[in-house]
Amino acid sequence: MAMAALRREGRRFAPLLSPRPIAAAAPRSSPSFLSPEEDVPFGARSISTQVVRNRMKSVKNIQKITKAMKMVAASKLRAIQIRAENSRGLWQPFIALLGDTPSIDVKKNVIVTVSSDKGLCGGINSTSVRLSKGLLKLNSGPDKEPKYVVVGEKAKVQLIRDSRKHIHLTISELTKIPLNYTQVSVLADDIIKNVEFDALKIVFNKFHSVVSFIPTVSTVLSPEVVEREVESGSGKLGELDSYEIEGGSTRGETLQNLAEFQFSCVMFNAVLENACSEMGARMSAMDSSSRNAGEVLDRLTLTYNRTRQAAITTELTEIISGASALEG
Amino acid sequence: MVDVVIVPATRGQLGVLPGHVATIAELKPGIMSVHDGNGVTKYFVSSGFAFVHANSFADIIAVEAVPLDRIDASLVQKGLAEFTQKVNSASTDLEKAEAQIGVDVQSALNSP
Numbered sequence: 001m002a003m004a005a006l007r008r009e010g011r012r013f014a015p016l017l018s019p020r021p022i023a024a025a026a027p028r029s030s031p032s033f034l035s036p037e038e039d040v041p042f043g044a045r046s047i048s049t050q051v052v053r054n055r056m057k058s059v060k061n062i063q064k065i066t067k068a069m070k071m072v073a074a075s076k077l078r079a080i081q082i083r084a085e086n087s088r089g090l091w092q093p094f095i096a097l098l099g100d101t102p103s104i105d106v107k108k109n110v111i112v113t114v115s116s117d118k119g120l121c122g123g124i125n126s127t128s129v130r131l132s133k134g135l136l137k138l139n140s141g142p143d144k145e146p147k148y149v150v151v152g153e154k155a156k157v158q159l160i161r162d163s164r165k166h167i168h169l170t171i172s173e174l175t176k177i178p179l180n181y182t183q184v185s186v187l188a189d190d191i192i193k194n195v196e197f198d199a200l201k202i203v204f205n206k207f208h209s210v211v212s213f214i215p216t217v218s219t220v221l222s223p224e225v226v227e228r229e230v231e232s233g234s235g236k237l238g239e240l241d242s243y244e245i246e247g248g249s250t251r252g253e254t255l256q257n258l259a260e261f262q263f264s265c266v267m268f269n270a271v272l273e274n275a276c277s278e279m280g281a282r283m284s285a286m287d288s289s290s291r292n293a294g295e296v297l298d299r300l301t302l303t304y305n306r307t308r309q310a311a312i313t314t315e316l317t318e319i320i321s322g323a324s325a326l327e328g
Numbered sequence: 329m330v331d332v333v334i335v336p337a338t339r340g341q342l343g344v345l346p347g348h349v350a351t352i353a354e355l356k357p358g359i360m361s362v363h364d365g366n367g368v369t370k371y372f373v374s375s376g377f378a379f380v381h382a383n384s385f386a387d388i389i390a391v392e393a394v395p396l397d398r399i400d401a402s403l404v405q406k407g408l409a410e411f412t413q414k415v416n417s418a419s420t421d422l423e424k425a426e427a428q429i430g431v432d433v434q435s436a437l438n439s440p
Contacts, residue, residue, distance in 0.1 A: 093387030097352070097379045181391060242382065247338035247354030257354060261377060265389065 052304045056297060063293035069120070070286035077210070077279035083179075084207055084272040090265040091218065097243075098226070098262070099236025102219050106198035109139040109146040110168070112191065112267075114204040114274045115155030117172055122281035124205045124213060124274070125154040131215045132159070132203045136166065149191055151271070168195055175275055181268055188264040198225050200263060204270040205277035211284050213277035218270065220263045223255040332363040335378045335388060336436070342378070350382040358436040359396065360388065370396040372437055399437060408434040 113132040115125045132148065132155070139146045147168040150156045156170045171187060191200075200220040205213040221229070229237040245254050333344045336358025342351075355376045362369045376390035411430035418424035 090389060093377075093379055093389050096381070096385075096387060243350045243352050243379075245352045246342065254352065254354060258352065258377060261389075 049304055049307055052300060052307065056300045056304065059293055059297045059300060063290050063297065066286045066290040066293060070283055070290060073279045073282040073286060077276065077283060080179075080272065080276045080279060081207065084269070084276040087269045087272050091262075091269050094262045094265065098221075098240070100219060101221065101229075101235065101237070102201070102217050104199055104219065104221065104225070104229075106221075106225055107144055108196055108198040109135075109144065110149055110191075110195050110197040110200050111135050111139075111146065112149045112151065112200055112202045112270075113155045113159070114202065114270050115150070115152035116274070116278040117153040117175055118278075119154060120282060120285060121278045122285040124277050124281045125152070126158065127213075127215045128203050128205055128274075129155050129158045131217065133163070135201055135203065135217065136163070147195065149195060151187075152274075174271060179268075179271055179275060181264075184268040184271055185264040188260070188267045191267075192260055192263065198222050202266055202270045204274040206273045207276040207280065210280040213280065216273075218266050220259060220266055223252060223259045226255055226259065227252070330362050330364040333386060333388070334361045334363075336360060336373065337378070344378075344380050344386050346384040348380050348384075348386075351378075351380040353378045353380070355388075355390065356436075357433040360390075360393070372396055372399060374433070401438075404434055404437045408438055 111132050113128055115128055119125075136146050136148070146166065148159060148163065148166050149168055150159055150170040151172075151174060153172045156167075156172065159167060169191065171190075174183070174187070177183070199222065202218045202220070204216055204218075206216040208214050226237065226240070229235070230240045232238070233241070245251050247254055247257075331345070335342050335344065335353065336356050337353040338356045341358075342353055344351075355373060355378055357374050358372070360371045360373050362371070372392075372394045373388070373390040374392040376388065378389075379387045381387070408431065411427050411434055414427035415424060415431055418427050
Protein backbone atom coordinates (compact mmCIF):
# COMPACT_ATOMS: atom_id res chain seq x y z
CA MET A 1 0.00 0.00 0.00
CA ALA A 2 2.81 2.32 0.94
CA MET A 3 4.37 1.80 -2.44
CA ALA A 4 1.21 2.65 -4.31
CA ALA A 5 0.92 5.85 -2.33
CA LEU A 6 4.49 6.64 -3.11
CA ARG A 7 3.99 6.12 -6.81
CA ARG A 8 0.94 8.34 -6.80
CA GLU A 9 2.75 11.09 -4.95
CA GLY A 10 5.68 10.73 -7.30
CA ARG A 11 3.47 11.57 -10.23
CA ARG A 12 2.11 14.58 -8.45
CA PHE A 13 5.42 16.19 -7.68
CA ALA A 14 6.90 15.36 -11.04
CA PRO A 15 6.64 18.96 -12.29
CA LEU A 16 8.71 20.01 -9.31
CA LEU A 17 11.62 17.97 -10.54
CA SER A 18 12.04 20.25 -13.53
CA PRO A 19 15.25 22.31 -13.60
CA ARG A 20 13.62 25.42 -12.18
CA PRO A 21 11.13 24.13 -9.67
CA ILE A 22 10.50 27.41 -7.90
CA ALA A 23 9.67 29.23 -11.08
CA ALA A 24 7.46 26.36 -12.12
CA ALA A 25 5.59 26.27 -8.83
CA ALA A 26 5.26 30.00 -8.30
CA PRO A 27 2.84 30.97 -11.07
CA ARG A 28 0.41 28.34 -9.84
CA SER A 29 0.08 30.03 -6.49
CA SER A 30 -0.50 33.48 -7.96
CA PRO A 31 -4.16 34.55 -8.01
CA SER A 32 -6.07 33.65 -11.08
CA PHE A 33 -9.79 34.10 -11.41
CA LEU A 34 -9.91 31.57 -14.15
CA SER A 35 -8.59 28.58 -12.26
CA PRO A 36 -11.38 26.66 -10.55
CA GLU A 37 -9.15 24.96 -7.96
CA GLU A 38 -8.53 28.18 -6.09
CA ASP A 39 -11.74 29.35 -4.53
CA VAL A 40 -10.66 32.88 -3.83
CA PRO A 41 -13.76 35.08 -3.47
CA PHE A 42 -14.18 37.65 -6.20
CA GLY A 43 -12.21 40.76 -5.45
CA ALA A 44 -9.97 39.22 -2.83
CA ARG A 45 -6.43 40.46 -3.00
CA SER A 46 -4.54 37.88 -0.95
CA ILE A 47 -2.44 35.34 -2.75
CA SER A 48 -3.55 31.79 -2.02
CA THR A 49 -0.84 29.55 -0.66
CA GLN A 50 -3.12 26.55 -0.47
CA VAL A 51 -1.51 24.64 -3.36
CA VAL A 52 2.00 25.00 -2.05
CA ARG A 53 0.87 24.03 1.44
CA ASN A 54 -0.77 20.89 0.09
CA ARG A 55 2.28 19.93 -1.81
CA MET A 56 4.48 20.49 1.21
CA LYS A 57 2.27 18.17 3.18
CA SER A 58 2.50 15.43 0.57
CA VAL A 59 6.27 15.71 0.26
CA LYS A 60 6.51 15.46 4.02
CA ASN A 61 4.45 12.28 3.90
CA ILE A 62 6.67 10.80 1.23
CA GLN A 63 9.67 11.54 3.33
CA LYS A 64 8.08 9.79 6.29
CA ILE A 65 7.38 6.70 4.20
CA THR A 66 10.86 6.49 2.72
CA LYS A 67 12.43 7.00 6.12
CA ALA A 68 10.32 4.21 7.56
CA MET A 69 11.24 1.89 4.70
CA LYS A 70 14.88 2.65 5.27
CA MET A 71 14.58 1.75 8.94
CA VAL A 72 12.79 -1.50 8.12
CA ALA A 73 15.42 -2.45 5.55
CA ALA A 74 18.21 -1.63 7.99
CA SER A 75 16.83 -3.86 10.70
CA LYS A 76 16.14 -6.72 8.29
CA LEU A 77 19.60 -6.34 6.83
CA ARG A 78 21.30 -6.87 10.15
CA ALA A 79 19.52 -10.17 10.74
CA ILE A 80 20.08 -11.53 7.26
CA GLN A 81 23.67 -10.39 6.86
CA ILE A 82 24.89 -12.76 9.56
CA ARG A 83 23.10 -15.68 7.96
CA ALA A 84 24.40 -14.84 4.49
CA GLU A 85 27.95 -14.61 5.72
CA ASN A 86 27.64 -17.90 7.61
CA SER A 87 26.17 -19.63 4.58
CA ARG A 88 29.31 -18.97 2.58
CA GLY A 89 30.84 -21.93 4.39
CA LEU A 90 28.46 -24.18 2.50
CA TRP A 91 29.88 -23.68 -0.97
CA GLN A 92 33.55 -23.15 -0.17
CA PRO A 93 34.30 -26.89 0.27
CA PHE A 94 32.73 -27.59 -3.12
CA ILE A 95 35.00 -25.07 -4.79
CA ALA A 96 37.96 -26.69 -3.05
CA LEU A 97 36.91 -30.08 -4.40
CA LEU A 98 35.45 -29.37 -7.82
CA GLY A 99 36.87 -25.98 -8.69
CA ASP A 100 34.86 -23.27 -10.41
CA THR A 101 34.19 -23.66 -14.13
CA PRO A 102 32.07 -20.75 -15.31
CA SER A 103 33.29 -21.03 -18.91
CA ILE A 104 32.59 -24.72 -19.44
CA ASP A 105 31.17 -25.53 -22.86
CA VAL A 106 28.06 -27.72 -22.68
CA LYS A 107 24.85 -28.12 -24.65
CA LYS A 108 22.09 -27.48 -22.13
CA ASN A 109 22.82 -24.42 -20.10
CA VAL A 110 20.26 -23.44 -17.52
CA ILE A 111 20.59 -19.94 -16.17
CA VAL A 112 19.01 -19.51 -12.76
CA THR A 113 18.39 -15.81 -12.20
CA VAL A 114 17.83 -14.89 -8.59
CA SER A 115 16.00 -11.60 -7.99
CA SER A 116 13.71 -9.97 -5.46
CA ASP A 117 9.91 -9.94 -5.36
CA LYS A 118 9.61 -6.28 -4.41
CA GLY A 119 10.94 -3.21 -6.10
CA LEU A 120 12.32 0.05 -4.69
CA CYS A 121 15.72 -1.47 -4.15
CA GLY A 122 17.96 0.29 -6.63
CA GLY A 123 19.52 -1.60 -9.49
CA ILE A 124 20.08 -5.08 -8.11
CA ASN A 125 17.46 -6.75 -10.26
CA SER A 126 18.50 -5.10 -13.47
CA THR A 127 22.16 -6.03 -12.89
CA SER A 128 21.34 -9.69 -12.47
CA VAL A 129 19.02 -9.61 -15.48
CA ARG A 130 21.70 -7.96 -17.58
CA LEU A 131 24.25 -10.58 -16.52
CA SER A 132 21.81 -13.39 -17.30
CA LYS A 133 21.12 -12.01 -20.75
CA GLY A 134 24.83 -11.79 -21.43
CA LEU A 135 25.29 -15.38 -20.28
CA LEU A 136 22.46 -16.53 -22.54
CA LYS A 137 24.06 -14.79 -25.49
CA LEU A 138 27.44 -16.33 -24.70
CA ASN A 139 25.96 -19.79 -24.44
CA SER A 140 23.64 -19.78 -27.41
CA GLY A 141 24.57 -21.34 -30.71
CA PRO A 142 23.15 -23.60 -33.40
CA ASP A 143 23.22 -26.82 -31.36
CA LYS A 144 22.64 -25.34 -27.91
CA GLU A 145 19.50 -24.85 -25.89
CA PRO A 146 20.03 -22.29 -23.16
CA LYS A 147 17.11 -21.71 -20.80
CA TYR A 148 16.14 -19.46 -17.96
CA VAL A 149 14.80 -20.42 -14.58
CA VAL A 150 13.66 -17.22 -12.91
CA VAL A 151 13.40 -16.85 -9.16
CA GLY A 152 11.60 -13.69 -8.04
CA GLU A 153 8.97 -11.43 -9.50
CA LYS A 154 11.16 -8.57 -10.68
CA ALA A 155 13.49 -10.49 -12.99
CA LYS A 156 10.47 -12.28 -14.43
CA VAL A 157 8.88 -8.97 -15.41
CA GLN A 158 12.08 -7.81 -17.10
CA LEU A 159 12.92 -11.08 -18.87
CA ILE A 160 9.43 -11.90 -20.09
CA ARG A 161 9.51 -8.84 -22.35
CA ASP A 162 12.05 -10.07 -24.86
CA SER A 163 13.03 -13.62 -23.94
CA ARG A 164 9.73 -15.26 -23.17
CA LYS A 165 10.56 -18.31 -25.27
CA HIS A 166 13.66 -19.09 -23.24
CA ILE A 167 11.97 -19.01 -19.86
CA HIS A 168 11.38 -22.52 -18.64
CA LEU A 169 10.24 -22.06 -15.07
CA THR A 170 9.46 -19.13 -12.80
CA ILE A 171 9.29 -19.15 -9.04
CA SER A 172 8.17 -16.24 -6.90
CA GLU A 173 7.21 -15.27 -3.37
CA LEU A 174 10.20 -17.08 -1.95
CA THR A 175 10.96 -14.45 0.64
CA LYS A 176 7.52 -14.32 2.20
CA ILE A 177 8.73 -16.32 5.16
CA PRO A 178 12.31 -16.10 6.48
CA LEU A 179 14.60 -18.09 4.20
CA ASN A 180 15.57 -21.51 5.43
CA TYR A 181 17.45 -24.48 4.05
CA THR A 182 14.47 -26.81 3.86
CA GLN A 183 12.53 -24.40 1.69
CA VAL A 184 15.48 -23.80 -0.62
CA SER A 185 16.24 -27.51 -0.96
CA VAL A 186 12.63 -28.14 -1.99
CA LEU A 187 13.04 -25.40 -4.58
CA ALA A 188 16.32 -26.89 -5.81
CA ASP A 189 14.67 -30.29 -6.04
CA ASP A 190 11.88 -28.78 -8.11
CA ILE A 191 14.36 -27.27 -10.54
CA ILE A 192 16.38 -30.47 -10.85
CA LYS A 193 13.29 -32.57 -11.50
CA ASN A 194 11.70 -30.25 -14.05
CA VAL A 195 14.62 -28.97 -16.06
CA GLU A 196 17.15 -30.99 -18.01
CA PHE A 197 20.58 -29.51 -17.64
CA ASP A 198 24.24 -30.05 -18.30
CA ALA A 199 25.27 -27.01 -16.35
CA LEU A 200 23.34 -24.76 -13.99
CA LYS A 201 24.52 -21.18 -13.81
CA ILE A 202 23.16 -19.32 -10.83
CA VAL A 203 23.17 -15.55 -11.17
CA PHE A 204 22.81 -13.51 -8.01
CA ASN A 205 24.14 -10.41 -6.28
CA LYS A 206 26.79 -11.24 -3.77
CA PHE A 207 26.67 -9.00 -0.73
CA HIS A 208 29.82 -7.01 -0.29
CA SER A 209 28.84 -4.05 1.85
CA VAL A 210 25.69 -2.03 2.42
CA VAL A 211 26.39 0.11 -0.61
CA SER A 212 28.04 -2.42 -2.90
CA PHE A 213 27.12 -5.80 -4.24
CA ILE A 214 28.81 -7.90 -6.89
CA PRO A 215 26.84 -9.67 -9.63
CA THR A 216 28.08 -13.25 -9.41
CA VAL A 217 27.74 -16.52 -11.30
CA SER A 218 28.20 -19.90 -9.68
CA THR A 219 28.23 -23.01 -11.79
CA VAL A 220 26.92 -26.45 -10.90
CA LEU A 221 27.65 -29.26 -13.34
CA SER A 222 25.51 -32.30 -13.91
CA PRO A 223 27.03 -35.66 -12.87
CA GLU A 224 27.53 -36.70 -16.50
CA VAL A 225 29.50 -33.59 -17.30
CA VAL A 226 31.57 -34.02 -14.15
CA GLU A 227 32.34 -37.59 -15.25
CA ARG A 228 33.30 -36.41 -18.73
CA GLU A 229 35.58 -33.70 -17.40
CA VAL A 230 37.22 -36.13 -14.99
CA GLU A 231 38.02 -38.46 -17.86
CA SER A 232 39.45 -35.69 -19.98
CA GLY A 233 41.51 -34.80 -16.92
CA SER A 234 41.43 -31.05 -17.44
CA GLY A 235 41.80 -28.45 -14.73
CA LYS A 236 40.74 -28.99 -11.16
CA LEU A 237 38.15 -31.61 -12.07
CA GLY A 238 40.87 -33.96 -13.36
CA GLU A 239 42.07 -34.32 -9.79
CA LEU A 240 38.74 -35.82 -8.76
CA ASP A 241 39.98 -39.14 -10.10
CA SER A 242 42.43 -39.44 -7.23
CA TYR A 243 39.58 -39.38 -4.69
CA GLU A 244 38.15 -42.57 -3.30
CA ILE A 245 34.38 -42.44 -3.29
CA GLU A 246 32.48 -43.93 -0.40
CA GLY A 247 28.77 -44.36 0.04
CA GLY A 248 25.99 -45.01 -2.43
CA SER A 249 25.98 -48.22 -4.43
CA THR A 250 27.81 -46.88 -7.46
CA ARG A 251 30.17 -44.06 -8.21
CA GLY A 252 27.60 -42.46 -10.50
CA GLU A 253 24.99 -42.42 -7.78
CA THR A 254 27.32 -40.70 -5.35
CA LEU A 255 28.25 -38.12 -7.95
CA GLN A 256 24.55 -37.52 -8.59
CA ASN A 257 23.92 -37.00 -4.88
CA LEU A 258 26.93 -34.75 -4.70
CA ALA A 259 25.73 -32.57 -7.59
CA GLU A 260 22.24 -32.25 -6.12
CA PHE A 261 23.59 -31.40 -2.70
CA GLN A 262 25.96 -28.88 -4.24
CA PHE A 263 23.10 -27.24 -6.09
CA SER A 264 20.96 -26.92 -2.97
CA CYS A 265 23.89 -25.47 -1.00
CA VAL A 266 24.83 -23.00 -3.72
CA MET A 267 21.19 -22.02 -4.15
CA PHE A 268 20.80 -21.49 -0.40
CA ASN A 269 23.77 -19.19 -0.36
CA ALA A 270 22.59 -17.40 -3.52
CA VAL A 271 19.12 -16.56 -2.21
CA LEU A 272 20.55 -15.37 1.10
CA GLU A 273 23.19 -13.21 -0.55
CA ASN A 274 20.63 -11.77 -2.90
CA ALA A 275 18.16 -11.01 -0.11
CA CYS A 276 20.97 -9.34 1.80
CA SER A 277 22.01 -7.23 -1.19
CA GLU A 278 18.36 -6.33 -1.73
CA MET A 279 18.08 -4.97 1.79
CA GLY A 280 21.31 -3.05 1.45
CA ALA A 281 20.28 -1.57 -1.88
CA ARG A 282 16.85 -0.67 -0.55
CA MET A 283 18.42 1.02 2.42
CA SER A 284 20.63 3.25 0.30
CA ALA A 285 17.87 3.92 -2.24
CA MET A 286 15.47 4.97 0.50
CA ASP A 287 18.16 7.04 2.16
CA SER A 288 18.75 9.05 -0.99
CA SER A 289 15.05 9.48 -1.66
CA SER A 290 14.47 10.78 1.88
CA ARG A 291 17.27 13.23 1.29
CA ASN A 292 15.77 14.21 -2.03
CA ALA A 293 12.36 14.73 -0.44
CA GLY A 294 14.06 16.96 2.11
CA GLU A 295 15.52 19.09 -0.66
CA VAL A 296 12.17 19.42 -2.40
CA LEU A 297 10.60 20.36 0.91
CA ASP A 298 13.23 23.06 1.49
CA ARG A 299 12.57 24.61 -1.91
CA LEU A 300 8.83 24.54 -1.36
CA THR A 301 9.17 26.11 2.08
CA LEU A 302 11.21 28.91 0.55
CA THR A 303 8.56 29.53 -2.11
CA TYR A 304 5.82 29.43 0.49
CA ASN A 305 7.49 31.90 2.82
CA ARG A 306 8.39 34.26 0.01
CA THR A 307 4.83 34.35 -1.28
CA ARG A 308 3.45 34.88 2.21
CA GLN A 309 5.85 37.71 2.87
CA ALA A 310 5.07 39.32 -0.48
CA ALA A 311 1.38 39.27 0.41
CA ILE A 312 2.02 40.86 3.79
CA THR A 313 4.22 43.52 2.26
CA THR A 314 1.57 44.35 -0.34
CA GLU A 315 -1.12 44.65 2.31
CA LEU A 316 1.08 46.85 4.49
CA THR A 317 1.88 49.13 1.57
CA GLU A 318 -1.80 49.45 0.78
CA ILE A 319 -2.72 50.29 4.36
CA ILE A 320 0.04 52.85 4.74
CA SER A 321 -0.63 54.52 1.44
CA GLY A 322 -4.37 54.58 2.25
CA ALA A 323 -3.68 56.17 5.62
CA SER A 324 -1.35 58.75 4.12
CA ALA A 325 -3.94 59.58 1.47
CA LEU A 326 -6.51 60.28 4.23
CA GLU A 327 -4.09 62.45 6.15
CA GLY A 328 -3.02 64.41 3.13
CA MET B 329 44.40 -28.62 13.95
CA VAL B 330 42.90 -31.83 15.26
CA ASP B 331 44.19 -35.36 15.67
CA VAL B 332 41.31 -37.51 14.46
CA VAL B 333 37.81 -36.92 13.14
CA ILE B 334 35.32 -39.74 13.09
CA VAL B 335 32.42 -39.14 10.71
CA PRO B 336 29.30 -41.25 10.20
CA ALA B 337 29.61 -42.33 6.55
CA THR B 338 26.83 -44.31 4.95
CA ARG B 339 28.91 -47.49 5.11
CA GLY B 340 29.91 -47.17 8.74
CA GLN B 341 32.10 -44.88 10.77
CA LEU B 342 35.04 -43.34 8.96
CA GLY B 343 38.06 -42.27 10.95
CA VAL B 344 40.13 -39.56 9.36
CA LEU B 345 43.73 -39.00 10.44
CA PRO B 346 46.23 -36.62 8.88
CA GLY B 347 47.52 -38.14 5.66
CA HIS B 348 44.33 -40.09 5.01
CA VAL B 349 43.81 -41.06 1.39
CA ALA B 350 41.71 -38.52 -0.56
CA THR B 351 38.07 -39.49 -0.17
CA ILE B 352 34.55 -38.26 -0.89
CA ALA B 353 32.10 -39.76 1.59
CA GLU B 354 28.37 -39.39 1.96
CA LEU B 355 27.20 -38.93 5.51
CA LYS B 356 24.21 -40.37 7.27
CA PRO B 357 22.61 -39.02 10.46
CA GLY B 358 24.96 -39.79 13.28
CA ILE B 359 27.61 -38.64 15.70
CA MET B 360 30.72 -36.92 14.50
CA SER B 361 33.55 -36.82 17.00
CA VAL B 362 36.49 -34.48 16.81
CA HIS B 363 39.55 -35.52 18.83
CA ASP B 364 42.16 -32.95 19.60
CA GLY B 365 44.89 -32.63 22.20
CA ASN B 366 42.48 -31.66 24.97
CA GLY B 367 39.75 -34.22 24.50
CA VAL B 368 36.80 -35.14 22.36
CA THR B 369 34.01 -32.92 21.09
CA LYS B 370 30.96 -34.68 19.78
CA TYR B 371 28.40 -33.30 17.35
CA PHE B 372 25.25 -34.67 15.86
CA VAL B 373 25.15 -34.20 12.07
CA SER B 374 21.98 -34.74 10.10
CA SER B 375 23.42 -35.49 6.66
CA GLY B 376 25.85 -34.16 4.13
CA PHE B 377 29.24 -34.91 2.66
CA ALA B 378 32.81 -35.17 3.87
CA PHE B 379 35.72 -34.41 1.57
CA VAL B 380 39.14 -35.57 2.69
CA HIS B 381 41.86 -33.93 0.65
CA ALA B 382 45.29 -35.40 0.03
CA ASN B 383 46.99 -32.44 1.71
CA SER B 384 45.64 -33.44 5.14
CA PHE B 385 42.73 -31.06 4.98
CA ALA B 386 39.16 -32.25 5.43
CA ASP B 387 35.91 -30.44 4.73
CA ILE B 388 32.71 -31.62 6.32
CA ILE B 389 29.47 -30.13 5.04
CA ALA B 390 26.38 -30.87 7.06
CA VAL B 391 22.89 -29.49 6.78
CA GLU B 392 22.67 -29.39 10.54
CA ALA B 393 25.33 -29.89 13.18
CA VAL B 394 24.56 -29.65 16.89
CA PRO B 395 26.93 -30.15 19.82
CA LEU B 396 25.79 -33.30 21.54
CA ASP B 397 25.50 -31.74 24.99
CA ARG B 398 22.68 -29.52 23.74
CA ILE B 399 20.47 -32.48 23.01
CA ASP B 400 17.91 -33.60 25.56
CA ALA B 401 18.30 -37.33 26.13
CA SER B 402 14.80 -37.85 27.48
CA LEU B 403 13.24 -36.29 24.36
CA VAL B 404 15.35 -38.60 22.22
CA GLN B 405 14.00 -41.61 24.12
CA LYS B 406 10.48 -40.34 23.65
CA GLY B 407 11.03 -39.72 19.92
CA LEU B 408 12.55 -43.15 19.49
CA ALA B 409 9.53 -44.82 21.07
CA GLU B 410 7.17 -42.72 18.97
CA PHE B 411 8.86 -43.55 15.67
CA THR B 412 9.22 -47.26 16.54
CA GLN B 413 5.49 -47.34 17.07
CA LYS B 414 4.95 -45.53 13.77
CA VAL B 415 7.05 -48.09 11.88
CA ASN B 416 4.79 -50.84 13.21
CA SER B 417 1.56 -49.02 12.44
CA ALA B 418 2.58 -47.65 9.01
CA SER B 419 0.28 -48.79 6.23
CA THR B 420 2.02 -47.51 3.08
CA ASP B 421 5.63 -47.90 2.02
CA LEU B 422 6.15 -44.15 2.12
CA GLU B 423 4.94 -43.85 5.70
CA LYS B 424 7.06 -46.78 6.68
CA ALA B 425 10.16 -45.30 5.07
CA GLU B 426 9.54 -41.94 6.74
CA ALA B 427 9.13 -43.60 10.13
CA GLN B 428 12.23 -45.70 9.56
CA ILE B 429 14.26 -42.55 8.90
CA GLY B 430 12.91 -41.18 12.18
CA VAL B 431 14.02 -44.32 14.01
CA ASP B 432 17.46 -44.17 12.42
CA VAL B 433 17.96 -40.55 13.42
CA GLN B 434 16.75 -41.02 16.96
CA SER B 435 18.79 -44.18 17.53
CA ALA B 436 21.88 -42.46 16.15
CA LEU B 437 21.29 -39.75 18.75
CA ASN B 438 20.79 -42.38 21.41
CA SER B 439 23.92 -44.44 20.72
CA PRO B 440 26.76 -42.58 22.49
